[in-house]
Amino acid sequence: MDLGKSINKSLRFCINPKRWFPFFLMNLLGLSLILAIFNNAHLFNSPNVLSGIYVFSVMFLEIIIVGGLLFVIDLIIQGAVIHQSYKEKEYRKSFLNSYRKTPSLIMASAVILAINIFAISIPYFGLIFMFMSVLALYFVYQNIIIKNMGFANSLEYSFDLFKKNCGSLIIIYFALGILSVLLSLIFSMPLIYMIFTILISGGQLALNPLTAISLNLNWLFICLLISIIGKSISRVFYIKTQTEIYLQMIKKKAK
Numbered sequence: 001m002d003l004g005k006s007i008n009k010s011l012r013f014c015i016n017p018k019r020w021f022p023f024f025l026m027n028l029l030g031l032s033l034i035l036a037i038f039n040n041a042h043l044f045n046s047p048n049v050l051s052g053i054y055v056f057s058v059m060f061l062e063i064i065i066v067g068g069l070l071f072v073i074d075l076i077i078q079g080a081v082i083h084q085s086y087k088e089k090e091y092r093k094s095f096l097n098s099y100r101k102t103p104s105l106i107m108a109s110a111v112i113l114a115i116n117i118f119a120i121s122i123p124y125f126g127l128i129f130m131f132m133s134v135l136a137l138y139f140v141y142q143n144i145i146i147k148n149m150g151f152a153n154s155l156e157y158s159f160d161l162f163k164k165n166c167g168s169l170i171i172i173y174f175a176l177g178i179l180s181v182l183l184s185l186i187f188s189m190p191l192i193y194m195i196f197t198i199l200i201s202g203g204q205l206a207l208n209p210l211t212a213i214s215l216n217l218n219w220l221f222i223c224l225l226i227s228i229i230g231k232s233i234s235r236v237f238y239i240k241t242q243t244e245i246y247l248q249m250i251k252k253k254a255k
Contacts, residue, residue, distance in 0.1 A: 003172060006244035007179065014237040018091060019084065022077045023232035026070065031228075033066045075105045081236055082145040085243035101144055108140045108151040135169050136162040142246040161249050172245055180238045187230020191223035 013019060037059055079098030084091060098105075115137065119129035136159045143154035162169060198212045198220075213220065 002248065003175065003241075003245070006241050006248070009244060010237050010240040013085070013088070013240045014233050019081065019240075020229070020232040020236045022080070023074075023235050024229055026073050026077060027228045027232060028225075029073075030066070030070045033070075034063075037062045037066065071109075072102065072106065075109065076102060078141060078239060079105055079145050081239045082142055082243050085240045086146050086247065098145065104144050104149075104151045104154070105141060108144060108154055111151065111155060112137050112140065135166070135173060138162065138169060138173070138242070139246045139249075142243055146243075146246070147250075161246075165249055176238060176241055179241075180234045183237055184230050184234035187233070188227040191220070191227045194220055194223045 076095065076098045079101060080094040083094035083097050087094070090097075112133075115133050116130050119133045120126040122129050137155060139158045139161055140151075140154045143149045143157050144151065147154070147157070149157060194216070198216050
């Protein structure tokens, strides 16, 4: 497998705004909804215990609903990027294709989560078993989107690819993870630098961190947007490279 070629293709692919912008919008939406929910956190100070319990219950329910909504949106966008990784010109069609396969993507995600929870619960070797299960199910979404499989067959086919490419997959998993983190970190540097300079002035911690932050909210917001863009680009890079490796594997398997 040619990892270098896949990385080069992925870097060109991920910097295209129409590839990463959907993830950017989703992250921005998620951040806005979470901030809106926690904006009512001051109601916990109510002396009425029942009122506090009610507010907590409502906030918890809102977080569950928002989390579920963002999870489904993320699956649809991820499926669309996988489709575009296979057929780059089919941008609009990719979202429709992914939307139609949302039930299979959700079912596959639920099974993957259950398997990982079971694996990590195994005494002493839980982390090792969970890591192996992650690798064994590494290409489930690609099977659903590209090979048009149901969630059950996609799990089986992913495990089959894992058995025949175990050593290569371990190297690819860590290499791709490190590259994605570094790519995201590059875009997060302005935010990290801004926070550091705001909170530490003249080698000393700011006496009133909240005031220091409030005086620089505009710059912090700009740096935060840059960081979210970087996270979105990094996500597309990861999915594209993963899909490129998958395409190489199934091509090799077909020979």
